[in-house]
Amino acid sequence: MKMLVVFTYPNHDSLNYAFLQKVLKGSNENTKIKEIQVLDLYEEGFNPLLVFNDQKRRRDMHTDPHTEKYRKQLMWADKIVFIYPIWWGRPPAMLLGYIDQLFASNFAYRDRKGLFPEGLLKGKSVVCVSTMKGPTHYPFLWLNNAHKILMKRALFNFVGIKKVKFFEFGNMESPKGNQVKKLEKIYRYFKEVAC
Template sequence: MNTLVIYTYPNHKSLNYAFLQKVIEGSKENPNIKELQVLDLYEEGFNPVLEFNEQKRRRDMYRDPALEKYRKQITWADKIVFVYPIWWGRPPAMLLGYIDQLFAANFAYKDKKGLLPDGLLKGKSVVCVSTMKGPTNYLLFWLNNAHKILMKRALFSFVGIKKVKFFEFGNMENTNGKQTKKLEKIYRYFKEVNS
């Protein structure tokens, strides 16, 4: 299984970076993971800003040469792992900008007659590892599960990815947030996952 990890946090001395390290550590010890690639969007200097004009049209995004490297990574991957914080109930703008540009028509999905398109990323799986300052159940009870609906239903299902796993860790700025236990949970998951 080829695994692509997309890390979206600007600080390498952070808890999010520690989660990234546990994903990598567990993946390297997993005999089911053949190859691992890590894309650090901030370190990469990824430009999340959409730009459309007479020369750069939205309908042509799927063949934008500046994004070819990233399209190849997604095509190559069997499993895509996202590691990011939840800010204001949703992923950071950097990650949303990546999604806006990479999950484009004629690459991630193809329009057809009817309500839903044909998802072109079928057969892949996704894991979202996210952290937040507030309590874990905040997203469920206060925001009606908006984060999971956004990621699973509005994005991944739309492009044909049906297998999606979430790890939403709350209270991460609390000194008693059980960070060590949560890091160990991520390590064990990636060490043992087989699809």
């Protein structure tokens, strides 16, 4: 299995970075995971802004030379892991900008007759590891599960990715947030995950 980890947090001295390290430690100890690539969007200097004009059209995003490297990473990967905070009930703008540019028509999906497009990223799986200041069940109870619906239904299922696993860790700024236990849970998951 080949795994791409997309890390989205602007500070390496952070709990999110500690989650990245646990993902990598567990994955490196997992004999089923053969290769790993890490894309740190902030360190990479990824530009999340969409630009459309006479020279750059939305319908040509799937061939944009500025994102070719990232498209190749997505095609290469069997499993895609996203590590990010939940801010205002959704992923950060940096990650949403990556999604807007990479999950483009004629690369991630193809329009066809009927209600839904053809997903072109079939066979891949996704794991979302997210952190938040609020309680763990806040997105479910207060926001009608908006984060998971956005990521799973509106994005991953749309492009053909059916196998999606979520780790939503709340109370991460609290001294009673069980951070060590949650870090260990991620380490064990990636050490043992089969596909």
